[in-house]
Amino acid sequence: MRLKGLYFDCQVDGCAPDTFAVTEFTLDEHLSELFTLTLTLTSPEADIDIKSLILCKAYLTVSQNGVPQREVIGIITEAKRGKSGFRRTYYTLIVRPSLWLLTQRQQSRIFHFKSIPEVLDILLQEHQIRFCCDCRDKHTQREFI
Structure with missing residues (x-):
């Protein structure tokens, strides 16, 4: 119908x-x-x-x-x-x-030698959130995030 x-x-x-x-x-x-x-x-x-x-x-x-x-x-x-x-x-x-x-959780962490997309990848995977990262530019790793 x-x-x-x-x-x-x-x-x-x-x-x-x-x-x-x-x-x-x-x-x-x-x-x-x-x-x-x-x-x-x-x-x-x-x-x-x-x-x-x-x-x-x-x-x-x-x-x-x-x-x-x-x-x-x-x-x-x-x-x-x-x-x-x-x-x-x-x-x-x-x-x-x-x-x-x-937003329902608060946690303090330090990430060593990671780029911003790598940190996002870690956090979203930990919460089993499906995502697609289409970063075209090269993101430099930072000593501390």
Whole structure:
């Protein structure tokens, strides 16, 4: 079935594809800042374990006439169960990029004889954050970073 008009779809890793229906969302994004996606969803399932949703990947796809126009991918950092009606239960999910996890930790380290891209590579790999470094210029190693 090909959908007509504007359509919003939310998928969560570990949940069946038709678990959630999007009723409302707010995407707050700015240059040089991490985004925050607030999703209000409904589900026919009233007993979803919301604690198990934390740190799961969530995908919001915005489609026009069945053609995806935009996709926002992140991890669930907050989950709340809302009111339950006759057939549906409301859920609110807060989704942020994986990089957000680095803001939840404070650590002092010294890196010896490393370049800036090498330090970024180490830190992102430690947090299992997928990335692609396309550095064209040569970055010199520094004695201390």
